Amino acid sequence: MDVKFIALFFYLFHGYVVNLLNFINRESEHPKTRIIIFASVAGISSSLLLATINTAAHVIAEDDFQIQYLFIYLICLSLFVYAKRYTLSQATIAIEGMVRRVRMRITDKIRHTELRYVEDTGYSEIYNRLSQDTITVSQSATLLVSAAQSAIMLLFCLIYIAWLSVSGFLIIVVAVISGIIIFLGRQRVIADDLQQAARTERYFFDRLGHLLRGFKEVKLNGRKSHDLYHHLEKVSRETEQHKINAGLKSVLILMFSQIFFYTLLAIIIFVLPKFSPTSTHEVIKLTTAILFIVGPLESIVGNIQVYINSNVAIGNIYQLEATIDAATKGIRVGETQLAEQPAPFERLELQEVNFYYSDREGKALFSVGPINLTLRMGEILFLVGGNGSGKSTLLKILTGLYYPHSGKILLDGVEITQHDYPSYRELFTTIFTDFHLFDRFYGLDDVNANEVISLIKLMELEKKTRFIDGHFSNINLSTGQRKRLAYIISLMENKQIYIFDEWAADQDPEFRRYFYEVLLQDLRNQGKTIIAVTHDDHYFDNADRVLKMDYGQLKEYRHVT
Ligand SMILES: Nc1ncnc2c1ncn2[C@@H]1O[C@H](COP(=O)(O)OP(=O)(O)OP(=O)(O)O)[C@@H](O)[C@H]1O
Numbered sequence: 275m276d277v278k279f280i281a282l283f284f285y286l287f288h289g290y291v292v293n294l295l296n297f298i299n300r301e302s303e304h305p306k307t308r309i310i311i312f313a314s315v316a317g318i319s320s321s322l323l324l325a326t327i328n329t330a331a332h333v334i335a336e337d338d339f340q341i342q343y344l345f346i347y348l349i350c351l352s353l354f355v356y357a358k359r360y361t362l363s364q365a366t367i368a369i370e371g372m373v374r375r376v377r378m379r380i381t382d383k384i385r386h387t388e389l390r391y392v393e394d395t396g397y398s399e400i401y402n403r404l405s406q407d408t409i410t411v412s413q414s415a416t417l418l419v420s421a422a423q424s425a426i427m428l429l430f431c432l433i434y435i436a437w438l439s440v441s442g443f444l445i446i447v448v449a450v451i452s453g454i455i456i457f458l459g460r461q462r463v464i465a466d467d468l469q470q471a472a473r474t475e476r477y478f479f480d481r482l483g484h485l486l487r488g489f490k491e492v493k494l495n496g497r498k499s500h501d502l503y504h505h506l507e508k509v510s511r512e513t514e515q516h517k518i519n520a521g522l523k524s525v526l527i528l529m530f531s532q533i534f535f536y537t538l539l540a541i542i543i544f545v546l547p548k549f550s551p552t553s554t555h556e557v558i559k560l561t562t563a564i565l566f567i568v569g570p571l572e573s574i575v576g577n578i579q580v581y582i583n584s585n586v587a588i589g590n591i592y593q594l595e596a597t598i599d600a601a602t603k604g605i606r607v608g609e610t611q612l613a614e615q616p617a618p619f620e621r622l623e624l625q626e627v628n629f630y631y632s633d634r635e636g637k638a639l640f641s642v643g644p645i646n647l648t649l650r651m652g653e654i655l656f657l658v659g660g661n662g663s664g665k666s667t668l669l670k671i672l673t674g675l676y677y678p679h680s681g682k683i684l685l686d687g688v689e690i691t692q693h694d695y696p697s698y699r700e701l702f703t704t705i706f707t708d709f710h711l712f713d714r715f716y717g718l719d720d721v722n723a724n725e726v727i728s729l730i731k732l733m734e735l736e737k738k739t740r741f742i743d744g745h746f747s748n749i750n751l752s753t754g755q756r757k758r759l760a761y762i763i764s765l766m767e768n769k770q771i772y773i774f775d776e777w778a779a780d781q782d783p784e785f786r787r788y789f790y791e792v793l794l795q796d797l798r799n800q801g802k803t804i805i806a807v808t809h810d811d812h813y814f815d816n817a818d819r820v821l822k823m824d825y826g827q828l829k830e831y832r833h834v835t
Contacts, residue, residue, distance in 0.1 A: 293588040297376075297592075298372070301376055302368055309364050312361045313422065314426050315353060316361055319350045319354040319357060321427060321430035322346075323351060324431060324562065326343055327347070327562065328558075328559045332558075332559070361419065365419035366419070369411070369419070370412060373415075383595065383598045384404075386602055387602045388675075389675045391602075407590050407591050410583050410587040414577075414581075417573075421577050421581075431570070439546075439560060442556070442560045446538065446564065449537075457531065464520045464579075467516050471516035471520060474509055474513040477509050482506065531576075538564055539564055543557055543561060613697045614697045616700055616701050619651060619701065620650065620651050621648060621649070621650055622650075622672075622684070622685055622771075623683070624646060624647040624682075625646060626643070627678040627681030629677075640662075640826065642668055643680075643826065645668065646828075653804070653818045653819070655805045655820075655821060656808050656817040656821070657807045658807075658821070659807075659822050666807070667826075669706070669807070673701075673773060683698070703769040703772055703773070709757075712763070713745045729762040729765060733758040733762060735759060754785070757781070769802075770802065770803060771804070777789065778808060786813075790813035790816040791813070
């Protein structure tokens with residue numbers, strides 16, 4: 275057979291499974307040998323079943339029924355059933371284990387990666403890779419194992435066919451390989467349509483998200499609603515068209531595979547005996563063998579789309595992991611050790627600190643610095659500045675969420691190195707403007723429920739939420755209320771430095787006053803250090819210092835004596 279022909283076959287097929295094979299090699303902790311042995315037993319026993327059926331049918335045709343064939347048949351069948359069941363169940367356990375390990379390994383890497391990476395990559399990109407793609411791999415597990423087992427069965431059936439008739443074997447092999455190549459070629463065209471359909475479908479759901487998230491705006495504006503709906507309809511029709519194209523091509527492929535088998539049977543029955551000395555019995559046995567391999571062949575070739583999807587999904591997952599690895603270089607993951615709590619500090623300094631955001635080409639977009647700031651324990655510092663002046667960015671640098679591109683952070687005169695960052699970050703508890711509210715105290719073991727309940731009362735949230743069984747009964751609150759709940763969590767975390775990014779902006783006047791005049795002073799009396807971004811100039815007297823951010827530069831705004 276032409277070597278190029280075989281190379282083309284492997285090239286075409288290898289592309290569909292390369293990531294899958296890589297995945298199995300890298301991730302499997304399960305004993306693969308035993309699964310392979312049992313899969314082979316299932317394959318051999320099913321081809322023995324075929325041989326037994328053929329031989330027994332031949333014997334019966336000559337009116338010579340022999341009971342031993344029934345026993346051999348039953349033994350082969352039992353072996354087949356047991357081995358197939360074992361292979362499928364063990365392989366399912368192995369694949370689910372692999373999926374769990376990969377998911378948890380990447381989740382662990384994500385929690386060790388940097389905020390800049392998550393911001394740049396985007397939440398939905400990371401989320402989709404870890405949710406949709408791992409689900410795709412897990413859902414296709416059984417089909418994939420079944421196909422692998424069918425491949426083994428096919429191999430043994432082909433050996434049996436070769437034993438029956440070498441010329442019959444050659445015809446079948448050449449026909450099957452040509453059929454698969456034609457099939458794969460057509461499948462690629464369908465895959466293009468399906469990819470386009472998936473792209474437009476994602477776009478449709480993205481637009482649908484706009485309808486749901488922008489529901490208020492859409493509800494209030496009939497024209498906006500009409501326009502958005504028509505846009506959705508257009509995208510939906512495009513998706514439909516791509517899916518119809520793929521569907522129509524699939525029908526052709528289905529017809530092709532059926533015609534292919536009938537043609538193959540016709541060649542064996544009508545053509546083979548003309549060119550090669552073949553007995554009637556051999557023709558019948560070959561025909562039975564072809565009918566026997568139809569199922570396994572369909573299972574292997576018919577699930578090509580599943581391999582493609584899993585292969586792409588695994589490729590995506592590994593690509594995500596590679597980008598995380600690149601972003602976390604030098605940082606060890608998988609460690610169970612928690613960062614050490616830092617000792618009480620006296621002085622925290624930023625010296626000549628510079629930081630900039632850059633675009634994908636590395637071009638600087640917005641820069642902060644050089645920043646020189648000394649923060650003393652027990653100090654209340656207010657930070658003011660216009661929109662986009664860099665206040666939140668400065669707080670992210672200060673809290674260790676961003677690494678400075680140059681300059682130093684010193685804690686009591688000792689420079690914080692990259693290695694010290696996990697422990698350094700433990701100095702802070704933060705409520706950023708885009709904070710996330712957890713419904714329980716992750717990271718706090720012995721939460722004093724009575725203390726939480728009295729803080730809920732103090733924050734006037736007792737009618738809104740309760741603290742039961744270690745979690746808050748309700749976190750669907752107004753923005754101001756959510757911030758008050760976040761404040762309770764911050765207090766319970768009991769860190770040395772409190773960061774409030776426009777916390778008071780959503781509070782009513784009473785609470786706002788209470789925040790500046792009572793809560794912050796109480797914290798200071800406990801020796802806590804506070805940095806609050808604020809625009810409430812009537813309360814500036816409550817701070818020790820007011821600093822201003824202006825186009826990324828930090829300036830003294832007002833020194834309160
Ligand atoms: N993740 C990011 N990637 C790129 N640029 C960013 C990012 N976050 C902020 N910026 C840019 O950095 C600048 C400073 O943003 P920052 O959020 O620090 O300002 P701010 O003073 O806190 O503003 P505001 O008062 O509106 O909250 C802005 O021009 C903003 O567009």
